[in-house]
Amino acid sequence: MAKAFKPQVLTGNALHGGESVWWTGARWSDDFADAMAASTPAEVEMFEALAVAPFTQGLVVGAYLAEVRQTPQGLMPATRREAIRAAMRPTFDYMAGAEEATRAA
Amino acid sequence: MYRYDEFDAKIVNQRVAQFRGQVERRLTGALTEDEFKPLRLMNGLYLQLHAYMLRVAIPYGTLSAAQMRQLAMIAERYDRGYGHFTTRQNIQYNWPKLGDIPDVLQHLADVEMHAIQTSGNCIRNTTSDPYAGVARDEIEDPRPTCELIRQWSTLHPEFTFLGRKFKIAVTGAETDRAAIRVHDIGIQIVRNAEGEIGYRMFVGGGQGRTPMIAPVIRDFLPREDLLPWLEAALRVYNLHGRRDNKYKARIKILVHEMGADNYAREVEEEFARMDRDVLTPDAEELARIDAYFAPPEYADLPAESARLAAAKKADPAFARWVDQNTVGHKTQGYAIAVISLKPIGGAPGDATAEQMRAMAIAAERFSLDELRITHEQNVVLPYVKLDDLPSLYALLKSQGLHAANLGLVTDIIACPGLDYCALATARSIPVAQAIAERFADEDRQRRIGPLALKISGCINACGHHHVGHIGILGLDKAGVESYQITLGGAPGEDASVGERTGPGFSYEDVPDVIEKLVDRYLEIRQPGETFLQTYRRAGMPAFKEAIYAAA
Structure with missing residues (x-):
């Protein structure tokens, strides 16, 4: 039996800054909300080709496809790892933590 | 502290210039990522979840005040204002940009530091006892040995493409504060029956997915044979170690599969065959290295400090910090x-x-300009006069650096975990924070006593969970974080690998589970027993029952 199709986004890290980026259909964005989901096998194939295309290689490091879920609020990353990437930061308040330690005096 | 000679300086500066060219070529598209990746990894530059990560080597954990200031400057100018000290006595920056890395490396080279061999399948930064040179139980300061290994292993052509990474640790004391038995090679400085100082060589320890305690491969190695013997030990590994499966490529697997006796025999055969003289440093070079680690000129001080005693009496929080976070020094009137x-x-x-910067100032004012990073992710000031402890504490307190929890349940080792790391399967730091908050009460921590809690966010075990008295391993079970608990691990001279309690626990449940384990220990401990001692006496069932019994 064929596996149910799961929508996917094309993502990677920006070559210069290293930040997470997503393919919008026209450009690379550092905002997950801009991501375009491949919703057909043909689109997935196109993403796979784009992941290794010279155009991508010059801008993005380690491009890969990541599963997403369609929700009433829009696209959501399907895994915690991808959710942490989409948030662009750790899940704990790392800056405040550092500052708090300083203030605790 | 060791200072670079002209060769060290030349190597490091040339390497910066070389990498600058490589980065430029990558940014202009002349190099593909496939071509560039091995080059950046050779310079300690990883790509993590959110950004690049630069791992900077801190040779055997030793830093001068000027070096610490430079690390602070880099954190501020090129990162987000902080850095992360690692379980291998290094520092990592979590947010640098690729184009800035050559400048960062130049700033490091300016203070005799670099990021060479902090990644890749080569010999990594040698780690050591953070109390080197000042511990009471030391046979010999391990730092000259570490420095010799640093020089030998840096850009070693034969060992640049090993089957897997290779980690060496050295201790000069009976008490093992460097976890040498869980390293690829662990070196213990020992004295033989004739009173000569030499090395006991442990080979084939490690953590990761197959934790192993290293067996002794050579009980006593004369001092002058160190580098030839290391070369023979690595050569046998490089020839016979597996390269077909990265999970079986570490030397521990080879030693285990060959058998320690067979491995030892091959090393000794190679050692006997090789040209040892070319690898034996001459006396002049050894003396040059030794001179950098000569004991400082200590002041002649009384054993007791009236000033310290008065300050302890006046401030109970300070007294707790002194009791918990200072260690006996080999020199009268001083503390670590x-x-x-x-x-x-x-x-x-x-x-x-x-x-x-505050730690740099503390080192300048109170510790002869020197700091050490511990594999437990803390910082040591090795030469503090007892009289200076009150002023030091005030300085630390002004920067929130005065937690009085050394070796207690909240002194948790944790890897970066899924919040940063591309390899992680679960979060570590928030788990550590939740446990620390649960046990925040200082009196309660003290009642519990010595307890090493270590958390890894994946099977690679950077958080040393296998050797935690309580170890926590975060895994991904069908998209959900799940945490396995191990009990009874220990990293030191009584090293052991922790034993799994059973099925894992959810992210939310971990603090409760740890609390139940600690409560059970408090119930059943005999007078004077630590958690580890109680576990070793009472065994797993008593603890297992506490966490799996029906509610």
């Missing part, structure tokens, strides 16, 4: 002071640029 980087609510091992 340990700065905990584990404040309740903080991320284990993180320090802000401001805190790094």
Whole structure:
């Protein structure tokens, strides 16, 4: 039996800054909300080709496809790892933590 | 402290210039990522979840005040104002940009530091006892040995493409504070029956997915044979170690599969065959290295400090800090002071640029300009006069560096975990924070006593969970974080690998589970027993029952 199709986004890290980026259909964005989901096998194939295309290689490091879920609020990353990437930061308040330690005096 | 000679300086500066060219070629598209990746990894530059990560080597954990200031400057100018001290006595920056890395490396080279061999399948930074040179139980200061290994292993052509990474640790004391038995090679400085000082060589220890305690491969190695013997030990590994499966490529697998006796025999055969003279450093070079680690000129001080006693009496919090975070020094009137980087609510091992500068000032004023990073992610000031402890404490307190929890349940080792790391399967730091908050009460921590809690966010075990008295391993079970608990691990001279309690627990349940384990220990401990001792006496069933019994 064929596996149910799961929508996917094309993502990677920006070559210069290293930040997470997503393919919008026209450009690379550092905002997950801009991501375009491949919703057909043909689109997935196109993403796979784009992941290794010279155009991508010059801008993005380690491009890969990541599963997403369609929700009433829009696209959501399907895994915690991808959710942490989409948030662009750790899940704990790392800056405040550092500052708090300083203030605790 | 060791100072670079002209060769060290030349190698490091040339390497910066070389990498600058490589980065430029990558940014202009002349190099593909496939071509560039091995080059950046050779310079300690990883790509993690959110950004690049630069791992900087801190040779055997030793830093001068000027070096610490430079680390602070880099954190501020090129990162987000903080750095992360690691379980291998290094520092990592979590947010640098690729184009800035050559400048960062140049700033490091300016203070005799680099990021060479902090990644890749080569010999990594040698780690050591953070109390080197000042511990009471030391046979010999391990730092000259570490420095010799650093020089030998840096850019070693034969060992640049090993089957897997290779980690060496050295201790000069009976008490093993460097976890040498869980390293690829662990070196213990020992004295033989004739009173000569030499090395006991442990080979084939490690953590990761197959934890192993290293067997002794050579009980006594004369001092002058160290480098030839290491070369023979690595050569046998390089020839016979597996390269077909990265999970079986570490030397521990080879030693285990060959058998320690067969491995030892091959090493000794190679050692006998090789040209040892070319590898034996001459006496002049050894003396040059030794001179950098000569004991400082200590002041002639009384054993007791009236000033310290009065300050302890006046401030109970200070008294607690002194009792918990200072260690007996080999020289009368001095203490080893340990700065905990584990404040309740903080991320284990993180320090802000401001805190790094405060630690540099502390080193300048109170510790003969020197600091050590511990594999437990804390910072040591090795030469503090007892009289200076009150002033040191005031300085540390002004920067939130005064947590009095050394060796207690909140002094948790944790890897960066899924919050940063591309390899991680679960979060570590927030788990550490939740446990630390649960046990925040200082009196309760003290009642519990010595307890090493270590958390890894994946099977690679950077958080040393296998050798935690309580170890926590975060895994991904069908998209959900799940945490396995191990009990009874220990990293030192009585090293052991922890035993799994059973099925894992959810992210939310971990603090409760740890509390139940600790409560059970408090119930059943005999007078004077530590958690580890109680576990070793009472065994797994008593603890297992506490966490799996029906509610």
